[in-house]
Amino acid sequence: MNIQPIDTHNRRDVNRFIDFPHQLYRDNPYWVPELHPAARLVFDQKRHPFYRHSTAQFFLAQNQNEVVGRIAVLHNRNYSDHYKQEVGFFYNFDLINDQEVAKALLDAAVNWARQQGITSILGPRGFLRSQGFGLLVEGFDQIPAVGIPYNFPYYQNLLENYGFAKEADILSGYMIRSDQLPEKVFAAADRVAERSNFKVLQFKRKRDLKPWIPMVDLVYREAFLENPNYFPTTPDEFTLMAQNIYQIADPRLIKIITQDEKIAGFILGYPNINRALQKTHGRLWPFGWVVLLRAMRDTRHVDLNGLGLLPEYQGRGANIMLYAEVERSLRAVEAEYAEMIQIDERNFNSFSDMQTVGVRVHKRHRLYRLVL
Known part of the structure; x- marks a missing residue:
């Protein structure tokens, strides 16, 4: 298995990162794709306002040239300055049900974070404050609200087995x-x-x-x-x-x-x-x-x-x-x-x-x- 940092100027790399969840969830009736212009904008360091104060890196996991997972890791310096601690975010965490793939992706994210001087990683959290956050742990048989993440139930075990611990629960009701x-x-x-x-x-x-x-x-x-x-x-x-x-x-x-x-x-x-x-x-x-x-x-x-x-x-x-x-x-x-x-x-x-x-x-x- 190979972990590849994404070249955000390489259209093929970007497309593979964006397209992977479409393949992963193709038979799921609840997952909702992001609008393509919005999905593509986060790779544009000249246009997206996040990059005027912060930085990010994207990784793909590949097995024999087949994409099996992805992750983004962010250093939002405005968040870190507000809380006076160096905190990173992880986002776009999607993968097959395989602990080895999870470990490889999260290892890459952790190594990048340490190079930025980050002392803890929080997430899932995105590039804008308005983006939905957190990993879905209850409510898998419901269509999500607009902009709120959906994921498979097995993500929870993959994260917790790696060592991530609960920070807080975020509740939605109807x-x-x-x-x-x-x-x-x-x-x-x-x-x-x-x-x-x-x-x-x-x-x-x-x-x-x-x-x-x-x-x-x-x-x-x-x-x-x-x-x-x-x-x-x-x-x-x-x-x-x-x-x-x-x-x-x-x-x-x-x-x-x-x-x-x-x-x-x-x-x-x-x-x-x-x-x-x-x-x-x-x-x-x-x-x-x-x-x-x-x-x-x-x-x-x-x-x-x-x-x-x-x-x-x-x-x-x-x-x-x-x-x-x-x-x-x-x-x-x-x-x-x-x-x-x-x-x-x-x-x-x-x-x-x-x-x-x-x-x-x-x-x-x-x-x-x-x-x-």
Whole structure:
């Protein structure tokens, strides 16, 4: 078996890295391919904003010229600076069920990390803060939310046998249309809004969202600063994150909470288009974009990937208003199913709110750490 570092300027190498999971999961009904332009962008060190402050290396495992595994290892210096420790990430960890292949790939990642002065490796975590993270350990019979990783069950044993240990579990849960909040909750939310002068900004057109996007970034920073998975992004990274969401946004699923003309919080939802991504194999051309546009219009499956309140508004009744507005949004698009995505088990307030509104936990991703 051979472990090959990827030459990111070699189109054949890049294609083999991108194409491998398509082969590995070809008979799996739940795995969803990444859009090809996004998958290819992470190899472009001139265009991807990650490389303006950090570095990464990609490896392929080959057996008699057949690809049997892949991994990316990242040194996100902004994350390391924020936590004041040299931490690496591993990502794109896909392979056949073979401990020897796992060891060879992880050995290569560890050796590269040590050369960068990294003292521990955390993951799976990607190139942008907005990318889903963790290894799926529960919920293998469910379609993932958009951008959230899916993997085979055997990955867990391969990682743990190598020496990776649990850092934290990341939980996702769902609501169905019949899981409606009692009317008294809406009445209470309306009283909070009137008493505290909260207003809800709603949108009908995508272009109406654009002026608010930079302000949402500021709110996100303050609302999630104490979140154990938070780290700051650069303006260029936030622009890329916002573009990715804007492409699939339904303005009816995005709301901004204000008080006295200042942003107090936000709700970010979008249609789940993953069944369409499966049909197109992640390709937009020649007709993939038509399939995706149709899915954005017709799906009744919604992902909720951002609920935030600034710290000064938390615990003052604004939480109940936030969740009432979530349900109003879901009713507006006639959603049959909504998934609240990736709440860290260490984020006690968010986890408690999930339980309060009746969200059923059905997926568990696990962050792993290896101390070098």
